[in-house]
Amino acid sequence: MAPTAGGDAIPNQISSRRLRLAGPRGIRGIVANSQIFAIAVFASLGGLVYGYNQGMFGQILNMSSFAKTVHPESISNPTARGLLTAILELGAWVGAMANGYIADKLGRKLCVDVAVFVFVIGVIVQACAKAPSYILGGRFITGLGVGSLSMIVPLYNAELAPAEIRGALVALQQLSITAGIMIAYWIGYGTNFIGGTGDGQSNAAWLVPICIQIAPALILGVGMNFMPQSPRWLMSVGREEECLQTVAHIRRADAETELVVLEFLEIKAQRVFDTETSQRLFPQYQDHSFKSDFMLGFHAYARLLTSPTLLKRTLVAVLIMLFQQWTGINAVLYYAPFIFQDLGLTGNSVSLLASGVVGVVMFLATIPAVIYIDNLGRKPVLVCGAIGMAICHFVIAGISASFDGVWDQHKAAGWVAVVFVWLFVVHFGYSWGPAAWIVVAEVFPLGVRAKGISIGASSNWLNNFAVAMATSDMLATMKYGTYIFFGLFCVSGATYVYFIVPETKGRTLEEMDEVFHDDSGEGRKDLERMDKIWHDLGMFNEVLPSARDVIGSNYEKGSIAHTEV
Template sequence: MGGGGDTGTQFYDVALRRRQALMGASGPRALVANFKVFRIALFACIGGVLYGYNQGMFSGLLAMPSFKEHMGEYNPFDPNADQTKKGWLTAILELGAWVGALLSGFIAEYMSRKYGIILATVVFIVGVVIQTVAITPAGAQATLAGRFITGMGVGSLSMIVPTYNSEVAPPEVRGALVATQQLAITFGIMTSFWIDYGTHFIGGTERGQQSDAAWMVPTCLQIFPALILLAGMAFMPFSPRWLVAHGREDEARRNLASLRDLPEDHELVELEFLEIKAQALFEKRTAAEKFPNLVEPTAWNTFKLQFVAIASLFRTKAMFKRVVAATVTMFFQQWTGINAVLYYAPQIFQQLGMDDNTISLLATGVVGVVMFLATIPAVLYIDRVGRKPVLAIGAIGMALCHFTIAIIFARNENQWESHPAAGWAAVAMVWLFVIHFGYSWGPCAWIIAAEIWPLSSRSYGVSLATSSNWMNNFIVGQVTPDMLQGIRYGTYILFGVLTSMGAAFVWFFLPETKRLTLEEMDTVFGSEGTAAADVERMDEINREIGLTALLNGLGGDQDASSHAGSEEKKDGSAEAEIRP
């Protein structure tokens, strides 16, 4: 029995060594070498721009006098207003995003990742249209409804886009392409902050002077990138992994070769295609054995399978470890306090002594710039450095910033006017906090959530992880106004403690996943203990589809390993790191 497991492990070690010998190094040059797939991922990441723009835009709107008047009883900065309603005004988008993320697993699996992005974009546009027609104070309720619908689109995009990018990417740039989603989000945030700053002056900056166009213009502008994404996705390729899972193998092979910019009969294309096919067949046959009543690929069966598949994620130790890795990482990403800063930056900066509304908006604009710039190194080098060290260092840096802000706040809360340097020091700590988030937890949390799942559970697993992100995002958005008013500098102590816990979680629990293919995550998350029947089934499939013959054609297990080793010596760019 144990021999089957050893044979399976040796087999995949051979496959991994061979692939690492064939593929190039990670880093900026790899993005150039894989420019075609990089270009496709960049376009899909317009979905991230929509998410980031909407997120950042609303922060500036909350500080505009004309928008406060428009929202009536939901006026976000009326000292007499209900703090709960203030939180709902911001957090209702996150609640919609949570719903969208839960539904997107079914959508991405049944409709495809490509059409799922298109549908989510349509929903986003509908929500924006509803917000833009709510131009009277009586339209406050319509604004809330529009934000909820927009959130559904944003939530779906936040799940499907990184899934799509991870599935079209070769292993050496997968982290970079998934991280591109976060770069797109930060670009959207940065752009929206400065658009808000510019439109803030339309009609004047004081109450009674400012035109409704100050908040209407940035709200309407987000429709244009959405229309570009909607039209362009029609010409983007399907995910090869989704095509294989749905029996469209010839198309999958063509797409894979095209994405790698290699001939269809190239050894690397053949190896990757057969591994994808083996994993898909294995999981289909396993699912047919476990859920025979859901084998027929109808829409209703796919919808029911979503809940069955999510429940199955909790049934084995290896899969539950994935659930914990993805959902807890997303929990800690949100409880770093990043969205408290992004949603309430003008209020936070005013609380730290920036009395003038224009200055606080300007300081908010700097947040967008530094986060965008800090995310660029993650896109370029995350596949070289790895996930664990970046997440751990980023968490420690953010926690120190929180604690420093809390100390400055506590010592100067009632004397900002006489100690302006202290206020600027606290603002600088907010900027430094955003930098640490930008290169670490911003992109890396999404990478972890997108790359650790097996093919049959990937859309459902990413949906679960994304729903964790949005639910915690919703909670943070809801409680931050109460915390800023109630516990004040204690808000930063709380975020600092939770971020420190996030660093410990990463260091002691998360495995390193850089440069491993999506199909090879099984070993990383403990599948060496898979039942012998599963190992035998995979070996049978490997023989059936010709993957075993391909590797034996290199001279058998030992010869293949030697061949791979010699390739690695000839090509210093190939990493020698092999999973245990």
């Protein structure tokens, strides 16, 4: 069967073959791919580090010993408190943006080691805090590491995973984040009693939660050296034999089985396409010097905004993260003790205890996403979660408007509002928490995937920074209007996903070109070029060629030259 103009027949034939070879989804898929699942669980320690940091700081902000050590005014003033909280997100934004280039240059594994090293330095600076400047500087440095990890973990897991369980493996990132938040809340609740909860509280109350996070970070940094390298990164740097062997190893199959060969050829085809595109657009940067590599990286970022087909994907990644953050989730995570006090819970211990329940329900709510999101799809989960969160926000706003200032006379109303905060966290936990990261990790082609995900992650952190900065003042001035504001964003997010975002369930990373194709001249020509590459590699032959017959293929004047297949 010959390739057809516009790429209609071959993608369907390749997709059909892939579907025939694909394994089960859900629990059965995880069991069938237990080795990959175990690798992804370990890599997701990066999410645990990130989540722990989120949950931990909201707890220690409410501790009297921390306020005395740093400066009481920095905690009591809403704007200063917002800056102490949000500075980490600013550092994470920088880390996520820079990591797109670093991840391609150093590889996914070494990139994790660099991020862990930077993270640990930031934690040490915070542990030595004598003034607000220590916390600001330490949290910014920590943020650089956290931002890098938030981008590299879903990238690594997505590039290792088979299509049928990729959503589950990327969702592990969010499950680990929620586990970190849960652990941080309960550690903070426990250490809050060291030396008492009043003026005599020991500095260990906040130093222990800060220092504990070094342990999982170091385990991740050391352990990643024993994990397999991303096969897609190996292909991108020309290590094709290692790519083939890695695919065979993580699929637990022989290198010449049909499933392994098809996945290898899909990765190879995407690499050929990206190389041809680079040669066609930037022939002046093909000498592999440092300057040329840097300029190619720069232009790869630029193409995410100037290429119509890539711009579609970039906008999806940027906007999905914008809506994720403006659901108000991090307003709850960072300021939960203060929110619960505003809703009528009195005493630091009670509000910290209520915050601990936030961590538990969010962790439990994320588990179904890992199991079922590859069956349900991304769009239904995102839309349902956004509507659920919006309802919770509007109910909390209504209760707050009715009873603000007289909570002591209406204890039951305060607890109803707290329950709806918990329900809001549940809706986020199974939907926008994991699904937003899954979509961002899926939509970009190999040549710009690391850079595209870094832009998506940077959107997450930049909006996270804005939410963290704004929430403290919003709660002080807008009061119940804060919940209406976030609720309207949830409604907007549901509308955007329903009408604009394509469904990516069950597609291989290489098949995303089919999902995002358009009828413009550039999109059509790209699909026709990809058709030719598929044809040259023998991907629509009744019997696939041997993988080793195409290893070492080179590129001549933008075309692939390889042994006869």
